[in-house]
Amino acid sequence: MAATSPVWADGFVDLDLPSEPVRRELTGAFPQKGQMILQRSRPPLLETPFEVFDRDVFTPNDQFFVRWHWAAIPPQIDVATFRVAIRGHVNNPLSLTLADVLAMPRVEMAAVNQCSGNSRGLFQPRVAGGQWENGAMGNARWTGVRLRDLLDRAGVKASAISVRFNGLDEPVVDGAPDFIKSLDIDHARDGEVMVAFAMNSEQLPLLNGFPLRLIVPGWYSTYWVKTLNDIEVLDAPDTNYWMATAYRIPDTPHANVAPGQTGFKTVPINRMVPRSFFTNVRSGGTVRSGTTVSLRGIAFGGDRGVAQVEISMDQGQSWQNTSLGRDEGTYSFRQWSTQIRAPQSGKLLLQARCTNTQGEAQPAKPNWNGGGFMRNVIESVELSLV
Amino acid sequence: MPEFLNSNVDIETRRITGRAALVQIAAMPIILALGATLVPRGEVSAKDNSAAVPAAGALDSLSGGGTTLRSVNVEFPDPGRLFPGGDKAEAINNNCLACHSAGMVLTQPYLSRAEWRSEVDKMRNIYKAPIAAEDVAAIVDYLVSRRSK
Numbered sequence: 001m002a003a004t005s006p007v008w009a010d011g012f013v014d015l016d017l018p019s020e021p022v023r024r025e026l027t028g029a030f031p032q033k034g035q036m037i038l039q040r041s042r043p044p045l046l047e048t049p050f051e052v053f054d055r056d057v058f059t060p061n062d063q064f065f066v067r068w069h070w071a072a073i074p075p076q077i078d079v080a081t082f083r084v085a086i087r088g089h090v091n092n093p094l095s096l097t098l099a100d101v102l103a104m105p106r107v108e109m110a111a112v113n114q115c116s117g118n119s120r121g122l123f124q125p126r127v128a129g130g131q132w133e134n135g136a137m138g139n140a141r142w143t144g145v146r147l148r149d150l151l152d153r154a155g156v157k158a159s160a161i162s163v164r165f166n167g168l169d170e171p172v173v174d175g176a177p178d179f180i181k182s183l184d185i186d187h188a189r190d191g192e193v194m195v196a197f198a199m200n201s202e203q204l205p206l207l208n209g210f211p212l213r214l215i216v217p218g219w220y221s222t223y224w225v226k227t228l229n230d231i232e233v234l235d236a237p238d239t240n241y242w243m244a245t246a247y248r249i250p251d252t253p254h255a256n257v258a259p260g261q262t263g264f265k266t267v268p269i270n271r272m273v274p275r276s277f278f279t280n281v282r283s284g285g286t287v288r289s290g291t292t293v294s295l296r297g298i299a300f301g302g303d304r305g306v307a308q309v310e311i312s313m314d315q316g317q318s319w320q321n322t323s324l325g326r327d328e329g330t331y332s333f334r335q336w337s338t339q340i341r342a343p344q345s346g347k348l349l350l351q352a353r354c355t356n357t358q359g360e361a362q363p364a365k366p367n368w369n370g371g372g373f374m375r376n377v378i379e380s381v382e383l384s385l386v
Numbered sequence: 387m388p389e390f391l392n393s394n395v396d397i398e399t400r401r402i403t404g405r406a407a408l409v410q411i412a413a414m415p416i417i418l419a420l421g422a423t424l425v426p427r428g429e430v431s432a433k434d435n436s437a438a439v440p441a442a443g444a445l446d447s448l449s450g451g452g453t454t455l456r457s458v459n460v461e462f463p464d465p466g467r468l469f470p471g472g473d474k475a476e477a478i479n480n481n482c483l484a485c486h487s488a489g490m491v492l493t494q495p496y497l498s499r500a501e502w503r504s505e506v507d508k509m510r511n512i513y514k515a516p517i518a519a520e521d522v523a524a525i526v527d528y529l530v531s532r533r534s535k
Binding site for chain 1: 446447448449450451453454455456457458459460461462463465466467484485486487489490492493494495496497501505512513514515516
């Protein structure tokens with residue numbers, strides 16, 4: 001099939017999806033990016049190989065996942081001429097240079113950036129869309145300025161209801177909906193939402209949003225607008241396609257509905273929910289029977305911190321606590337580790353469960369919705385004893 | 387210049403001939419990023435031109451508060467991939483590659499004919515894909531024939 005593969009593919013990986021096709025190309029061909037799992041070349045969808053999450057609590061910029069909606073992405077950005085506008089229902093519309101932004105008081109925050117559809121490929125029944133395994137997420141230390149400070153500088157009018165964000169990417173065809181997203185004014189001004197110019201102490205890779213990216217801690221990545229150049233204060237809720245039609249979830253616990261169900265209320269996807277993963281063992285691996293086995297992984301609490309991560313060796317009948325690594329902040333990945341005694345024979349089914357500081361724990365049953373959004377079921381890994 | 391996979395390229399003139407030529411052009415991200423001839427889009431063209439030509443005396447980097455930001459100028463890889471299947475793939479290759487490469491379509495799980503039809507309708511009606519009405523059936527047929535079991 002040479003004629004149908006990109007000439008620049010490096011090799012292949014088989015994702016752990018419930019049905020075919022599971023094979024994906026690996027590629028290092030994208031600018032400023034290392035080796036990634038290729039989900040789509042244009043516009044790029046690049047997944048982080050899962051072993052990256054075992055190496056550090058922060059995800060390296062060059063292997064941080066990439067997701068764009070439209071193919072018209074500017075390949076060239078000049079830091080001297082770039083401007084970000086703050087306009088709409090403000091008293092003093094602004095067009096700021098990057099020098100203006102760098103001169104403002106800055107904040108730093110570790111936060112997980114996760115695609116709304118991370119793990120969509122694991123949904124059963126399967127659903128259409130990007131067939132990610134678990135690597136459409138990453139954790140970085142973001143440096144930038146508070147969105148509140150930018151809005152205050154422009155002087156938000158009392159009539160403000162929401163704030164809409166646009167980046168330099170554009171649709172390829174006329175009349176198609178430009179990718180724009182909004183937050184309620186109170187959320188936009190909460191002092192945590194920020195506009196970042198650095199990621200893990202370096203400028204962002206272009207494909208991750210250089211030179212400015214909106215950071216919405218605890219919320220899904222769809223709001224984290226890349227190559228952010230326009231901030232528009234609205235005096236009404238935003239009814240654009242990407243808020244009113246796309247990225248909607250059922251307004252039900254865990255955004256869960258039955259396949260085929262209709263007639264339920266929907267809301268824009270919003271806060272994230274807790275998740276945890278094994279990073280040093282994968283299903284299909286082996287361990288020596290009767291030995292002590294070290295296990296480790298990462299967890300995050302969604303829009304809260306991680307309170308605990310527990311593991312089970314008996315399909316959820318009993319749970320044992322793990323040790324948590326250094327706390328890098330409420331919205332960060334948190335490493336966990338523990339040791340277990342492998343049984344003498346049979347299979348070893350391991351499960352990990354995160355509970356956040358609000359007392360919200362991962363559910364035992366997977367959720368389902370047609371968009372493939374918000375998966376956070378307890379993860380399982382099955383190992384063979386040798 | 388990206389490598390052309392399935393058409394005739396005259397090395398001297400770099401002219402492309404053959405039925406696949408239009409498709410190859412559609413698959414070239416740089417041309418589309420510039421909003422050129424296949425799907426004209428004035429705004430994109432204007433915006434990218436302004437970004438592509440730095441103002442006279444523009445700096446390659448600027449610093450503030452201990453942070454330095456450097457201008458970027460990157461090249462995206464050629465998506466270089468057609469939908470396989472020869473004549474059966476003609477409609478999908480001619481209509482769909484302008485907006486997105488083939489990869490994500492070819493890695494979809496089993497979807498029913500109705501689900502594929504709904505995807506194609508979404509591309510036409512919401513995302514404004516310029517797909518001729520008479521090509522829809524051939525595209526859906528292709529997607530159904532390709533689906534995984």
